[in-house]
Amino acid sequence: MNAIPMSVTVNGEAHALTVPPHETLIECLRDRLGLLGVKKSCDVQVCGACTVLVDDRPVSACTVLAFEARGKHVRTIEGLAHGDDLHPVQEAFVEHGALQCGFCTPGMIMATVALLAENPSPTADEVKHYMRGNICRCTGYKRIVEAILAASERLATGPRTTDGG
Amino acid sequence: MLRPFELCEPASVAEASELLLRHGEAARIYAGGTELILAMKEGLIHYDYLVNVKTVPGLAGVRLDADGSLRIGAATPHRVLERDPSVSERFPAIARMEADVANVRVREVGTLGGNLCFAEPHADPGALLQVFDATVRLERKGGARTIPLERLFVGPFETCLEGDELLTEIVVPPLAPRSAAVYLKFGFLERPSVGVGVAVTLADGHVADARIAVGSVGPVPRRMRDAEARLQDRPVADSEAALAEAGRIAARASDAITDLHGSAEYKEHLVGVLLRRAFQAALAAVAGSERR
Amino acid sequence: MAVDRLTVVGRSVPRLDAHDKVTGAARYVSDFILPGMAHAKLWRSPVPHARLLAVDGARAAAAPGVLAVCTADDLPVKRLAYGPAYKDQPILAREVVRYAGEPVVAVVADTPARADAALALIDVRYEELPAATNAEEAQAPGAPVIHTTLDRAGHFRDLDGLRPVAGTNVCQHYRYERGDLARAVAEADLVVDDVYRYPALSHHALEPHCAVARVDADGITVWSGTQHPFPVRKDLAEIFDVPLAHVQVVVPLIGGAFGGKCYTKIEPLAAALAARVRRPVRLALTLEESARTITRHSVVVRLRTAVRRDGTLLARECDVVLDTGAYADIGPRVATKAGSRAPGPYRIPCLRIDARCVYTNNVPAGAYRGYGVPQVTWASESQIDVIAERLGIDPFTLRERNLLKRGEEYVAGDTPLDGDMADGLGQAARAIGWGAPLTRNRGRGLACAMKDGGGTHAVSTAVVHINADGSVILLSGSVEVGQGARTALAQIAAETLGVPFEAVVVPAPDTSLTPYDHGTSASRSTTVMGLAVAAAAKDAREQLLALAAKLLDAPPSALTIREGKIAHGNRTLTLAEVISGHFGLVGGEVTGVGTFVPGEWSGSLGGATVFWETGMGAAEVEVDRETGEVHVRKYVSAADVGQAINPRECAAQDEGAAMQGIGPALFEARVGERGQLLNPGLIDYRVPTFADLPEALDSLLIENADGPGPFGAKGVGESGTFCAAPAIGNAVARAVGVRLTELPMTPERVWHALVSKGASP
Ligand SMILES: Cc1cc2nc3c(=O)[nH]c(=O)nc-3n(C[C@H](O)[C@H](O)[C@H](O)COP(=O)(O)OP(=O)(O)OC[C@H]3O[C@@H](n4cnc5c(N)ncnc54)[C@H](O)[C@@H]3O)c2cc1C
Ligand code: FES
Numbered sequence A: 001m002n003a004i005p006m007s008v009t010v011n012g013e014a015h016a017l018t019v020p021p022h023e024t025l026i027e028c029l030r031d032r033l034g035l036l037g038v039k040k041s042c043d044v045q046v047c048g049a050c051t052v053l054v055d056d057r058p059v060s061a062c063t064v065l066a067f068e069a070r071g072k073h074v075r076t077i078e079g080l081a082h083g084d085d086l087h088p089v090q091e092a093f094v095e096h097g098a099l100q101c102g103f104c105t106p107g108m109i110m111a112t113v114a115l116l117a118e119n120p121s122p123t124a125d126e127v128k129h130y131m132r133g134n135i136c137r138c139t140g141y142k143r144i145v146e147a148i149l150a151a152s153e154r155l156a157t158g159p160r161t162t163d164g165g
Numbered sequence B: 001m002l003r004p005f006e007l008c009e010p011a012s013v014a015e016a017s018e019l020l021l022r023h024g025e026a027a028r029i030y031a032g033g034t035e036l037i038l039a040m041k042e043g044l045i046h047y048d049y050l051v052n053v054k055t056v057p058g059l060a061g062v063r064l065d066a067d068g069s070l071r072i073g074a075a076t077p078h079r080v081l082e083r084d085p086s087v088s089e090r091f092p093a094i095a096r097m098e099a100d101v102a103n104v105r106v107r108e109v110g111t112l113g114g115n116l117c118f119a120e121p122h123a124d125p126g127a128l129l130q131v132f133d134a135t136v137r138l139e140r141k142g143g144a145r146t147i148p149l150e151r152l153f154v155g156p157f158e159t160c161l162e163g164d165e166l167l168t169e170i171v172v173p174p175l176a177p178r179s180a181a182v183y184l185k186f187g188f189l190e191r192p193s194v195g196v197g198v199a200v201t202l203a204d205g206h207v208a209d210a211r212i213a214v215g216s217v218g219p220v221p222r223r224m225r226d227a228e229a230r231l232q233d234r235p236v237a238d239s240e241a242a243l244a245e246a247g248r249i250a251a252r253a254s255d256a257i258t259d260l261h262g263s264a265e266y267k268e269h270l271v272g273v274l275l276r277r278a279f280q281a282a283l284a285a286v287a288g289s290e291r292r
Numbered sequence C: 001m002a003v004d005r006l007t008v009v010g011r012s013v014p015r016l017d018a019h020d021k022v023t024g025a026a027r028y029v030s031d032f033i034l035p036g037m038a039h040a041k042l043w044r045s046p047v048p049h050a051r052l053l054a055v056d057g058a059r060a061a062a063a064p065g066v067l068a069v070c071t072a073d074d075l076p077v078k079r080l081a082y083g084p085a086y087k088d089q090p091i092l093a094r095e096v097v098r099y100a101g102e103p104v105v106a107v108v109a110d111t112p113a114r115a116d117a118a119l120a121l122i123d124v125r126y127e128e129l130p131a132a133t134n135a136e137e138a139q140a141p142g143a144p145v146i147h148t149t150l151d152r153a154g155h156f157r158d159l160d161g162l163r164p165v166a167g168t169n170v171c172q173h174y175r176y177e178r179g180d181l182a183r184a185v186a187e188a189d190l191v192v193d194d195v196y197r198y199p200a201l202s203h204h205a206l207e208p209h210c211a212v213a214r215v216d217a218d219g220i221t222v223w224s225g226t227q228h229p230f231p232v233r234k235d236l237a238e239i240f241d242v243p244l245a246h247v248q249v250v251v252p253l254i255g256g257a258f259g260g261k262c263y264t265k266i267e268p269l270a271a272a273l274a275a276r277v278r279r280p281v282r283l284a285l286t287l288e289e290s291a292r293t294i295t296r297h298s299v300v301v302r303l304r305t306a307v308r309r310d311g312t313l314l315a316r317e318c319d320v321v322l323d324t325g326a327y328a329d330i331g332p333r334v335a336t337k338a339g340s341r342a343p344g345p346y347r348i349p350c351l352r353i354d355a356r357c358v359y360t361n362n363v364p365a366g367a368y369r370g371y372g373v374p375q376v377t378w379a380s381e382s383q384i385d386v387i388a389e390r391l392g393i394d395p396f397t398l399r400e401r402n403l404l405k406r407g408e409e410y411v412a413g414d415t416p417l418d419g420d421m422a423d424g425l426g427q428a429a430r431a432i433g434w435g436a437p438l439t440r441n442r443g444r445g446l447a448c449a450m451k452d453g454g455g456t457h458a459v460s461t462a463v464v465h466i467n468a469d470g471s472v473i474l475l476s477g478s479v480e481v482g483q484g485a486r487t488a489l490a491q492i493a494a495e496t497l498g499v500p501f502e503a504v505v506v507p508a509p510d511t512s513l514t515p516y517d518h519g520t521s522a523s524r525s526t527t528v529m530g531l532a533v534a535a536a537a538k539d540a541r542e543q544l545l546a547l548a549a550k551l552l553d554a555p556p557s558a559l560t561i562r563e564g565k566i567a568h569g570n571r572t573l574t575l576a577e578v579i580s581g582h583f584g585l586v587g588g589e590v591t592g593v594g595t596f597v598p599g600e601w602s603g604s605l606g607g608a609t610v611f612w613e614t615g616m617g618a619a620e621v622e623v624d625r626e627t628g629e630v631h632v633r634k635y636v637s638a639a640d641v642g643q644a645i646n647p648r649e650c651a652a653q654d655e656g657a658a659m660q661g662i663g664p665a666l667f668e669a670r671v672g673e674r675g676q677l678l679n680p681g682l683i684d685y686r687v688p689t690f691a692d693l694p695e696a697l698d699s700l701l702i703e704n705a706d707g708p709g710p711f712g713a714k715g716v717g718e719s720g721t722f723c724a725a726p727a728i729g730n731a732v733a734r735a736v737g738v739r740l741t742e743l744p745m746t747p748e749r750v751w752h753a754l755v756s757k758g759a760s761p
């Protein structure tokens, strides 16, 4: 088993790590770096609970291998708020009641950040299409769609447009 | 859980081929890993060596040839094909099909080459690309061959790749003028249950060419030439009148199997429905592009 | 209390846990890490029924990092079996395995990967036995008898009266009869007789089951995502033969449950392994393993209904058979509830009900949001539409004519109906546009159902501490599964105390610190625990007023508390001033206690049912006649909540429940083949996604402040799941003229039905 040295930036912080090739990104983030906001559920890339951004692209941390993040920027739910200031997407999820048990929420929010970076003002249908791979067993989705549309408006008009992308 | 393995990162196709040759059954090409790592996590398969093709220069990317052919590097992720302007302008059916493969995370990581080489019967690109008469380039150390995509698929999870061979490129020739392609799929599970690709070329109120491919239904995606014969070289109205029969022929030829996605009987029925809808949508698309 | 005087209750305040949940700071059991923690993985039976001959764990035990390889005989327990109805389920299988997926051997190692790798080294020899893999097989003559003796659990009073049928696989036979069936049938103008089928489902809460256990000199501590911390504590105390005080069950946030985390599941195994290796042990299942731990009952319902030409229901004969799998879990109670609710919320003079809970060699089935009601409602509400069609009566009118009215008894002696269902159904019907013209292939359908809410013989206690600075700690055993229990209870406490919502903190349940609560199920937290919380807050409030009265030199009745201040005329004191004034230093606290005891309880209208949870649903669908695909275009769910403590969360619960009804209506189902589960995970078991969200999904909250809970509240959360399947089935029938009797209504099934009717092009 060859160990792979890598430098990776996680939520803005540089890390020098050595990982075995078979280490998954979720193991690296949760077990090595203590980022427990990254959730594992289905483990087969269907539910999206483990969604994190690698160079702003959403991936399933449950199945992507950790070494793939070498030289890249990884963003997890922990890297979204600035101190007590929630990211507009986080705010919208709170205000619209877009969460219940909350287990899907970190992945949902990260997928939303990726969506809005790519398509700042999506229609409801575009939201549903992009988010199809993020499963929520509690809410019935309606309020999540509302929150995403609200976040998109807020990002378009609000003062903080830099990092919601 | 994943058992340990060694990662190899070749700098060229030749080197990758050499690694495959050296380690034989113990080695496997690793692209996005969306299929491979999943199967290894489940303990269904194991390899001691994974050969990463993403680090081989030139294997990822899309470009248009002078003759209008689309050249897709095997390690190109679905997401790139979905969003690349040259694909969506010149090959809109491919861009649309790609946008409906799996979910966005799988599309970001999973590659077209991985999709084709895994040869999972429930998949989309293998069917649609056949109506473009796509070819694939297979390379090994000291040799290369180009074959029709159709011939890549041998059976479920089985391709004609030799042990030390890699898929390096998918070449999609453009359709003739006054043509359009449409892909329709149906299913209610995570993967498609039935997929039908249709390409139609019109000339003088005639259907000059009709190509049909069916995927997900049987063991491999395949062209339906007998069904095509019922639709081409005849006035549009005659072709349309023959759609039901073409559908029946394609259904019979699709070798439908019964599985969690549904019964063979139902899938055969859907082949007919999707074939008709796709054909009519393709006709409408040609008409639409001419109006513009 | 009039609604307009409420300041905290009735407002959609943000959830207490929202901030942690959107920032990733929320901690679930699966995030729990203890120093020195070891990890367990399970070897599960590959076959549905077998005699175990030998287990060879020697190679696994010698593998790197392995601390122990345990069979049932290696567990340091005083009793191996547990279960809420019968003690029929072993912590690990001994001698016999009764379903494919049953845990047989546990490996504990220093890392999950090493435990997992060692599983492959275990050698188990077994001899396969004939298996009964559905309820029909299990009831056939000569079927293997899966349990030959049954030991009653004695946990719950209503389960003392269980009626198993000796020598068979029937572990509960519920019967009810009233009226003269033969006469009613003879008098009837129409008798319809149909069989309806509802498949087994996977809960698939996103967080799989997980438990972390530590055993030391102080006793046993288990962190678990359970909905029933106190009953789990009782089971652990019995299994290890220690006093209740030596067992501590702590419940952090739970990543969804829906009934799948009711009662004891993997906690005894985690604790036994921790005792065995003398280190904390984490047992975290995969989602697929969770699907092999518990399911929703598949049910077959035969319904024979006699009606008069004018639509008056005369009699209903209900034969309900539930496949409860290899271990009863709470199946016997689900069977009783399914049977007793099978006739539907109607005035029916004559009833004959038989409900049988049947052991099979399948994964055990237990609680699932709705407790049998969705299954029987699929049958009874589909058949109401069949009757309407046969009689040429509008389905709404037929229901309205027969629905129980407010104050009418469902069963003599029980709490009469405490709401107006016809009104609720009317609201849902209006919202869906009942009666308005439709385009081709579209149809609308209705359904309604009810269930006794609040739990059976369930005690709840709450404690309110008012700290020296005026902040409030609310101790309640209600578990936060996502339903917003903590938030609603904090609102009730704040409203009753007269303090701002922000002043209240609700820590996670911990059986060693939190007062007793029966459990978080049956939509009972807001109502039943809510009453206990209101009582505790009132107790604290009265103590505060008495203290303030002395300081202000006024009678307590002349004082008011608002916004955390006690006022008399224009003199005010903060709570902090009252408490420090009384104790004379910056310390001390005021503690209020409140208890809900069902024995002393009679519902607002008398009787044992705390409240009736009613649900009304209306669907508009569009059917693709060629593919058989059903699209739900609009869905309206109406829920009678009495008084919404938090309207946004109430509606959100109801919408989520409706989607959990739409899933099994159209595609959700476990697929089994001779005892093997073919779709354990999410690739082949389809749950609702964004793509399934109807164009309009609306929840109507009916608020008449007529519930028995605090401020007139009733429970909510399950009713939304009752009606979706029959409402959609009825809409499909009205759209394209075919009626399905088996769920899910997959495109293929709809297509087959259309073809056999000659209605598919
Ligand atoms: C949840 C989920 C849903 C999906 N839904 C769909 C769907 O709707 N439609 C659909 O079409 N597909 C679907 N897929 C399949 C998806 O498209 C594939 O997973 C993906 O394209 C595979 O690419 P990869 O790069 O990850 O392949 P890998 O997993 O890396 O490789 C797959 C196989 O191909 C071999 N291989 C890869 N590249 C080469 C090469 N260049 N030369 C030779 N051999 C090679 C590997 O050795 C391996 O055997 C789904 C997958 C998942 C996980
Ligand atoms: S846990 Fe990774 S997608 Fe479900």
Ligand code: FES
Pocket (backbone or CB within 6 Å): A098, A099, A100, A101, A102, A103, A104, A105, A135, A136, A137, A138, A139, C206, C255, C256, C482
């Ligand atoms: S809030 Fe529970 S899964 Fe989405």
